[in-house]
Amino acid sequence: MRLADFIRFALLSLSAQRLRTSLTSLGIAVGIAAVILLTSIGEGLHQFVVDEFTQFGTNLISVAPGRTMTHGGSLGAINTSRPISIDDAIALRRAPYVQVTDPMIQGNADVEYNSRSRRITLYGVGHDFLQAMRLSVAVGEFLPPDDPRTARAFVVLGTKVAQELFGGENPLGARIRIGGERYRVIGIMAPKGQILGFDLDDTVFIPVGRALEMFNRDSLMEIHVTYDPTAPLAEVVAGIKHVLTARHGREDFTVTPQQEMLAVFGTVLNAITFAVGTIGAISLLVGGVGILTILTIAVSERTGEIGLLRAIGATRRRILLLFLGEAALLAAIGGMAGLTLGWSIAALIKLFLPALPVHTPWSFAIAAELSAIAVGLIAGVMPARRAAMLDPLEALRSE
Amino acid sequence: MIRLSTIERVFLVGDEEVHALRGVNLGINAGEYLSIMGPSGSGKSSLLNILGLLDRPNSGRYELDGRDVTGLGDDELARVRREKIGFVFQFFHLVPRLTAEQNIELPMVLAGIDPAERRQRLNKLLAEYGLEDRARHRPDQLSGGQCQRVAIARAMSMQPRIILADEPTGNLDRNTGQEVMALLEKLHADGGTLVVVTHDNELGSRAKRRIRIVDGQIVGDDSGT
Numbered sequence: 001m002r003l004a005d006f007i008r009f010a011l012l013s014l015s016a017q018r019l020r021t022s023l024t025s026l027g028i029a030v031g032i033a034a035v036i037l038l039t040s041i042g043e044g045l046h047q048f049v050v051d052e053f054t055q056f057g058t059n060l061i062s063v064a065p066g067r068t069m070t071h072g073g074s075l076g077a078i079n080t081s082r083p084i085s086i087d088d089a090i091a092l093r094r095a096p097y098v099q100v101t102d103p104m105i106q107g108n109a110d111v112e113y114n115s116r117s118r119r120i121t122l123y124g125v126g127h128d129f130l131q132a133m134r135l136s137v138a139v140g141e142f143l144p145p146d147d148p149r150t151a152r153a154f155v156v157l158g159t160k161v162a163q164e165l166f167g168g169e170n171p172l173g174a175r176i177r178i179g180g181e182r183y184r185v186i187g188i189m190a191p192k193g194q195i196l197g198f199d200l201d202d203t204v205f206i207p208v209g210r211a212l213e214m215f216n217r218d219s220l221m222e223i224h225v226t227y228d229p230t231a232p233l234a235e236v237v238a239g240i241k242h243v244l245t246a247r248h249g250r251e252d253f254t255v256t257p258q259q260e261m262l263a264v265f266g267t268v269l270n271a272i273t274f275a276v277g278t279i280g281a282i283s284l285l286v287g288g289v290g291i292l293t294i295l296t297i298a299v300s301e302r303t304g305e306i307g308l309l310r311a312i313g314a315t316r317r318r319i320l321l322l323f324l325g326e327a328a329l330l331a332a333i334g335g336m337a338g339l340t341l342g343w344s345i346a347a348l349i350k351l352f353l354p355a356l357p358v359h360t361p362w363s364f365a366i367a368a369e370l371s372a373i374a375v376g377l378i379a380g381v382m383p384a385r386r387a388a389m390l391d392p393l394e395a396l397r398s399e
Numbered sequence: 400m401i402r403l404s405t406i407e408r409v410f411l412v413g414d415e416e417v418h419a420l421r422g423v424n425l426g427i428n429a430g431e432y433l434s435i436m437g438p439s440g441s442g443k444s445s446l447l448n449i450l451g452l453l454d455r456p457n458s459g460r461y462e463l464d465g466r467d468v469t470g471l472g473d474d475e476l477a478r479v480r481r482e483k484i485g486f487v488f489q490f491f492h493l494v495p496r497l498t499a500e501q502n503i504e505l506p507m508v509l510a511g512i513d514p515a516e517r518r519q520r521l522n523k524l525l526a527e528y529g530l531e532d533r534a535r536h537r538p539d540q541l542s543g544g545q546c547q548r549v550a551i552a553r554a555m556s557m558q559p560r561i562i563l564a565d566e567p568t569g570n571l572d573r574n575t576g577q578e579v580m581a582l583l584e585k586l587h588a589d590g591g592t593l594v595v596v597t598h599d600n601e602l603g604s605r606a607k608r609r610i611r612i613v614d615g616q617i618v619g620d621d622s623g624t
Contacts, residue, residue: 001508001509001510001511002508002513002514005511009508012496012497012501013496016495016496304492305492305494307492308492308494309505311451311453311486312481312486312505312509312553313477313478313480313482313506313509313557314477314509315473315474315477316474316477317474318509392453393448393453393454396453396488396492
């Protein structure tokens, strides 16, 4: 039998039962739409998170106190016996491939100007913070490259703080009070918006040495290190560990490359995508059961026809293939409808809920269509085998 | 052409063995026209099914065109049926969702004959059986006689040398039945081997050779006129 005839025969069988065909493929369509939609949201989320992180660059390494993976930690509670100091940050500049290092501490403080005051998250950083995090200043300049231990009392404001404290006034050169001390405003950051929940516009940046004193701490929260992007990461990490271990006498710190973090996030997010995809796959399974049911009915309804086909020369294999073909075609039609449906809903989400990240890679669509066909084939095996095993004579008599 | 030797066919009905055919010997030459007659349950349909390779005997030997087909596998039997035998059934057995021409074409489609060749044979068959203006009608839009004409055209599409007809007029009125018999007999006149199974004596007596079967045994083989 020629392939074109084979497909035409299957299509004719399906189109002879339009209502039945559309209802059965609807089952598959719903399953595929669910899979596509859920994995699209999962993949969108993945991309969203990756974008959030990579905007600081991917050649970033974070060095934090403590041996365990406590990246981020709780604000204001740094429980480590061995502090990481500003001197450590300066020493790390000597590690191989390192471009810049920047010490950082974060905390809450009151900022006051005239009679207005605002409680914000404050960052104590060095001059290289800007370069390390790929941020930029809108007006004025960033903290100067002073010796971090004896830095002058300058502050750079986030756009929101500048707006709230000064309104329309020009803040440059003004003196504000932070945690009771006086600082001179020398710059305003370009707006950045929220990054993973931290509002980088509602903050101020002061020299790290002064921040440590203000919070009465010895240890930094983190040192940001950037390295030559072409350098082998393992060597960069080894170099950093070597320098710090020499200074501390043991490895009581944690080195987390951005890339490693991305990989961890990637694994977690892929797991989420897979999990929601599986939920969608359950409805696909239900669609498969629909095909199984309808095909089983079709085989008993068409027993006479099967007998005739056998009498006029169709082999068992041919009968098996004909019914499998119908099942696969039914599922493929449903899959196509499901893709269209899923895509349309994804487009609608993009239109009405732009905040919810949705992304459908082509590979997902193709994989979904292939799995629809696979479900169809699997569902078709039992009825098709039944049809093929019918005795031609008995099948002919059934009519 | 066909040689049956000591064919036995036994069915199990419950615990009971029913002998549908007992030691049937039958030779059919190419171009013969014979009828198989007998009361219902006599084994005439069983005999036809064996002849048509739709059923296998429990014992005995069946030679078709000098080849022993008794022990052939399922797929091989299907192939022999496709190439050599055309069936005409009492209930037509047309596929309801296919048009007349699609039904006629079906054996050629299954055999993988190329579309141009199919079209050519199809046009010839449609003309021969007066079905040109019915080609695109489905069986439920055709009369009984037209259905049986479609079925005969289908049986002839693979140009078989043997036509097996099982009560071909059983589901038709008298006049239509006469027309259908005339068509079948024309196939014989054109050189085909025609075997008609019927319980109708009048119909059976039109054949040149008349086999009478009772209780699974051939009790008469009359070639006189």
